[in-house]
Amino acid sequence: MSANGFLKPCSNVVKSFCRAYKASGIPELTQVRHNVKRGNYGTLDGKDVAFFESIVGRNHMLQEDLQGYNVDFLRAVRGNSQLVLKPNSSEQVSAILKYCNERKLAICPQGGNTGLVGGSVPVCDEIVLSLTHLDKILHIDEITGIASCEAGCILENLDLKARESGLVVPLDLGAKSSCHIGGNVSTNAGGLRVLRYGNLHGSVLGVEAILANGEILDLMSDFKKDNTGYHLKHLFIGSEGTLGVVTKVSILCAPQPQAQHVAFLGVPSFDDVLKNFRNARQFLGEILSSCELVDAGSLDCSVSHFKLNSPIEGYPFYMLIETSGSNAEHDMEKFNRFLENGIEKGQILDGTITGEVSKMREIWKLRELVSVALAEDGFCFKYDISLPLREFYHIVEVMKERVGHLANRVCGYGHLGDSNLHLNITCPEFTPEIYKCVEPFVYEFTSQLKGSISAEHGIGFLKRNYLKYSKSPAAIEKMREMKQLLDPNGILNPYKVLN
Amino acid sequence: MSANGFLKPCSNVVKSFCRAYKASGIPELTQVRHNVKRGNYGTLDGKDVAFFESIVGRNHMLQEDLQGYNVDFLRAVRGNSQLVLKPNSSEQVSAILKYCNERKLAICPQGGNTGLVGGSVPVCDEIVLSLTHLDKILHIDEITGIASCEAGCILENLDLKARESGLVVPLDLGAKSSCHIGGNVSTNAGGLRVLRYGNLHGSVLGVEAILANGEILDLMSDFKKDNTGYHLKHLFIGSEGTLGVVTKVSILCAPQPQAQHVAFLGVPSFDDVLKNFRNARQFLGEILSSCELVDAGSLDCSVSHFKLNSPIEGYPFYMLIETSGSNAEHDMEKFNRFLENGIEKGQILDGTITGEVSKMREIWKLRELVSVALAEDGFCFKYDISLPLREFYHIVEVMKERVGHLANRVCGYGHLGDSNLHLNITCPEFTPEIYKCVEPFVYEFTSQLKGSISAEHGIGFLKRNYLKYSKSPAAIEKMREMKQLLDPNGILNPYKVLN
Numbered sequence: 001m002s003a004n005g006f007l008k009p010c011s012n013v014v015k016s017f018c019r020a021y022k023a024s025g026i027p028e029l030t031q032v033r034h035n036v037k038r039g040n041y042g043t044l045d046g047k048d049v050a051f052f053e054s055i056v057g058r059n060h061m062l063q064e065d066l067q068g069y070n071v072d073f074l075r076a077v078r079g080n081s082q083l084v085l086k087p088n089s090s091e092q093v094s095a096i097l098k099y100c101n102e103r104k105l106a107i108c109p110q111g112g113n114t115g116l117v118g119g120s121v122p123v124c125d126e127i128v129l130s131l132t133h134l135d136k137i138l139h140i141d142e143i144t145g146i147a148s149c150e151a152g153c154i155l156e157n158l159d160l161k162a163r164e165s166g167l168v169v170p171l172d173l174g175a176k177s178s179c180h181i182g183g184n185v186s187t188n189a190g191g192l193r194v195l196r197y198g199n200l201h202g203s204v205l206g207v208e209a210i211l212a213n214g215e216i217l218d219l220m221s222d223f224k225k226d227n228t229g230y231h232l233k234h235l236f237i238g239s240e241g242t243l244g245v246v247t248k249v250s251i252l253c254a255p256q257p258q259a260q261h262v263a264f265l266g267v268p269s270f271d272d273v274l275k276n277f278r279n280a281r282q283f284l285g286e287i288l289s290s291c292e293l294v295d296a297g298s299l300d301c302s303v304s305h306f307k308l309n310s311p312i313e314g315y316p317f318y319m320l321i322e323t324s325g326s327n328a329e330h331d332m333e334k335f336n337r338f339l340e341n342g343i344e345k346g347q348i349l350d351g352t353i354t355g356e357v358s359k360m361r362e363i364w365k366l367r368e369l370v371s372v373a374l375a376e377d378g379f380c381f382k383y384d385i386s387l388p389l390r391e392f393y394h395i396v397e398v399m400k401e402r403v404g405h406l407a408n409r410v411c412g413y414g415h416l417g418d419s420n421l422h423l424n425i426t427c428p429e430f431t432p433e434i435y436k437c438v439e440p441f442v443y444e445f446t447s448q449l450k451g452s453i454s455a456e457h458g459i460g461f462l463k464r465n466y467l468k469y470s471k472s473p474a475a476i477e478k479m480r481e482m483k484q485l486l487d488p489n490g491i492l493n494p495y496k497v498l499n
Numbered sequence: 500m501s502a503n504g505f506l507k508p509c510s511n512v513v514k515s516f517c518r519a520y521k522a523s524g525i526p527e528l529t530q531v532r533h534n535v536k537r538g539n540y541g542t543l544d545g546k547d548v549a550f551f552e553s554i555v556g557r558n559h560m561l562q563e564d565l566q567g568y569n570v571d572f573l574r575a576v577r578g579n580s581q582l583v584l585k586p587n588s589s590e591q592v593s594a595i596l597k598y599c600n601e602r603k604l605a606i607c608p609q610g611g612n613t614g615l616v617g618g619s620v621p622v623c624d625e626i627v628l629s630l631t632h633l634d635k636i637l638h639i640d641e642i643t644g645i646a647s648c649e650a651g652c653i654l655e656n657l658d659l660k661a662r663e664s665g666l667v668v669p670l671d672l673g674a675k676s677s678c679h680i681g682g683n684v685s686t687n688a689g690g691l692r693v694l695r696y697g698n699l700h701g702s703v704l705g706v707e708a709i710l711a712n713g714e715i716l717d718l719m720s721d722f723k724k725d726n727t728g729y730h731l732k733h734l735f736i737g738s739e740g741t742l743g744v745v746t747k748v749s750i751l752c753a754p755q756p757q758a759q760h761v762a763f764l765g766v767p768s769f770d771d772v773l774k775n776f777r778n779a780r781q782f783l784g785e786i787l788s789s790c791e792l793v794d795a796g797s798l799d800c801s802v803s804h805f806k807l808n809s810p811i812e813g814y815p816f817y818m819l820i821e822t823s824g825s826n827a828e829h830d831m832e833k834f835n836r837f838l839e840n841g842i843e844k845g846q847i848l849d850g851t852i853t854g855e856v857s858k859m860r861e862i863w864k865l866r867e868l869v870s871v872a873l874a875e876d877g878f879c880f881k882y883d884i885s886l887p888l889r890e891f892y893h894i895v896e897v898m899k900e901r902v903g904h905l906a907n908r909v910c911g912y913g914h915l916g917d918s919n920l921h922l923n924i925t926c927p928e929f930t931p932e933i934y935k936c937v938e939p940f941v942y943e944f945t946s947q948l949k950g951s952i953s954a955e956h957g958i959g960f961l962k963r964n965y966l967k968y969s970k971s972p973a974a975i976e977k978m979r980e981m982k983q984l985l986d987p988n989g990i991l992n993p994y995k996v997l998n
Contacts, residue, residue: 202701223885226951228969234733285825286785326784330829386722452725470727
């Protein structure tokens with residue numbers, strides 16, 4: 001396998017299918033559909049526009065054809081912004097925010113607009129602050145592995161540049177060809193390699209954030225260790241642009257793996273899925289990089305919808321296990337021992353393993369296209385939850401009982417290695433009857449197990465009423481106080497996270 | 500190697516030497532030596548004591564023989580507390596803090612009291628809140644690797660328990676046999692395995708913290724992914740007990756390595772040290788677990804002071820490289836390739852490698868005892884800084900020039916793999932002349948390179964005047980606002996971090 005030939009998840013495939021999926025219509029205005037009362041913000045006038053023009057220049061602002069900025073990736077929400085600003089420096093962002101704060105004009109910071117909870121588009125008429133022109137890669141240190149860049153840098157671009165120095169960005173997700181690193185940080189994006197590289201709170205070493213009053217807060221660092229005072233950068237990781245606008249990021253990259261292998265396995269029961277995961281941690285240890293679950297219903301849906309060929313079929317559960325290591329021979333030997341053990345114990349019934357890039361892509365497709373296939377299987381209720389592994393699949397079985405004949409499918413798949421389940425329920429069309437079967441039951445069930453009602457997608461606009469299922473009143477109150485402290489006029493991404 | 504026979508750093512050796520070192524006397528009262536004005540706090544009276552007795556019981560409070568709680572590990576500072584409370588539940592901690600907040604009584608939370616910057620003992624007469632009786636291990640999940648425990652649990656106890664489930668706590672430091680996990684979290688402790696497992700912001704999944712007003716903030720989580728609102732737990736990681744008292748911790752453990760190897764190498768120049776580090780990342784990849792630097796002066800000091808045998812001598816630089824993997828044969832093969840490459844290129848001149856526990860311990864001693872040996876080489880100025888690797892050793896050479904004949908030794912050693920240098924300057928005795936040569940130059944030099952003036956030890960009491968060298972005025976102001984928000988009466992660990 002050549003150094004440049006490593007497996008990249010089939011993002012282009014997903015993207016083209018998603019485009020087709022998305023073309024199904026323009027959603028109703030969010031303010032109307034969700035009956036949102038506009039906050040007590042200023043209203044954009046000619047003087048404001050003239051001021052912004054003096055800051056960013058005519059060519060870096062838009063007042064027409066704003067649909068791409070007002071509508072989200074899933075076409076679930078639509079804002080009514082009349083102005084998009086595209087600053088190209090932290091100082092420009094600062095000047096814009098300072099002005100908006102004084103004028104009480106609401107702002108929606110926007111990266112690649114790939115979010116799934118309506119966090120990256122306006123709810124009412126907020127000004128869109130697009131970070132797209134803040135796209136410079138500032139520095140990559142090939143010895144320490146530390147990369148720094150501006151927030152609008154596209155994840156894939158940073159990763160490709162890092163690979164030139166023998167490194168990989170420790171974050172990988174389907175949207176990598178269009179999402180921004182600043183958006184990833186602001187949403188604490190998870191994705192396919194959290195099992196291996198951990199989350200962004202561990203790998204992001206520094207940020208620069210612009211506060212609501214325009215103050216530039218320089219929390220950049222090129223060091224893994226810096227114990228000088230409160231670790232404020234974490235306030236901006238995962239707060240979805242509501243506490244400040246991330247403009248720069250410093251991130252610790254990992255050495256580029258020299259070998260990858262992917263196995264797709266048929267497993268007789270969920271109990272055996274757990275046994276296989278435990279064995280994978282033990283046998284594959286430091287080379288394990290993904291451990292994904294696909295249940296029979298999920299695989300059936302992606303295979304039939306996209307006419308894919310699955311190398312195995314007829315099992316209740318499938319596991320996709322990936323390794324990334326520095327020696328193909330060693331990795332394969334470890335993988336074989338893991339497989340032999342599982343087969344011998346009857347925990348693995350059948351499967352395939354490959355180190356060939358094209359074949360690995362084909363296997364990843366089976367997993368990655370599940371989400372899109374289910375979304376096209378009629379109306380789809382989608383949940384992204386963290387649950388204790390021992391109870392991980394139970395909710396799928398319970399939900400099947402609850403919705404019965406009302407549903408086409410009730411499926412579970414996702415990042416088993418991170419305890420992160422994607423629960424999907426599809427039905428011929430939305431009805432209040434099935435809705436009542438599903439919600440708030442999903443949230444109550446998750447809450448009772450102290451799980452997370454949003455494992456990796458965030459809260460944004462669409463989940464703001466469900467926060468209480470995962471956070472105590474005391475914690476939510478502290479969040480409010482934090483918001484009040486950092487953004488007293490509430491101009492930053494209003495109507496999101498907290499309601 | 501048996502499952503229980505894995506290398507544990509020679510903490511007992513270090514400890515006994517440290518004990519001898521520490522017995523040199525009791526320091527002057529901090530308030531006197533550092534001319535600290537007591538804050539406007541209430542003064543403990545009989546009614547207060549009666550109240551605390553009603554909460555924790557007579558057997559869980561001390562009013563005599565408090566020296567062990569008032570004096571720090573290095574005997575650098577001494578407080579004058581008249582009361583030590585040892586609550587055994589979060590509710591008791593809550594009741595104590597609520598009362599103290601109302602009465603404006605200052606509190607010093609204390610874990611294992613192993614801190615190195617005077618953060619864990621009182622400065623004036625603060626009540627010591629010892630977490631030592633909150634020592635329960637709550638749960639260890641052998642499938643996910645997630646462990647939860649109370650804050651007073653000793654790091655080594657948690658690690659031993661985790662090993663019974665085939666796991667290791669992703670944190671290892673010399674003080675592991677006495678430090679508390681709550682103290683580790685509160686100081687964002689670094690140590691010997693940050694290179695492999697990252698810092699605590701990545702591996703701590705949840706905390707419970709008691710706020711100054713007694714409110715119990717439950718931010719516990721058993722999940723790697725939880726994107727529901729602001730990630731407040733990070734405010735309590737590394738804020739040294741000034742924003743809240745950590746009472747519970749949930750942490751992600753790693754699979755226990757099945758094999759370890761340690762090499763000790765002689766290297767001709769610092770440039771070659773860097774080349775070797777880069778090669779170690781490439782050749783050893785996922786199994787690299789430590790990359791430490793010891794310069795000639797540091798090794799000479801530990802060898803001669805403790806009459807150790809170094810397997811190699813006569814080189815300007817030494818590197819200790821450790822691997823932890825899941826297959827001894829594979830690991831050794833990778834290690835050999837790394838060594839052959841380095842020797843061939845002249846970047847490694849000589850060395851030794853071993854997988855035997857006793858021999859690995861001997862090698863680790865050469866590195867771990869440097870700190871103690873230097874501290875006994877007369878008066879010792881000690882600095883714990885992060886610097887860019889390309890400039891990492893330059894400060895040692897510059898400092899040698901500056902202090903000239905005034906110093907016995909100017910040495911550099913530390914966690915090269917984390918860009919973390921321990922710079923030590925020893926001299927026959929403290930003189931204002933050498934002090935002026937050294938400070939504030941060290942901090943200015945570090946600041947100019949945007950380094951960290953406290954990489955892993957924290958700010959505590961002793962470094963509070965130097966915070967400005969690593970953090971901007973805007974960042975320090977935000978820290979003050981955060982402190983004001985969470986602890987408006989300033990009762991939590993006063994005189995620390997912020998001055």
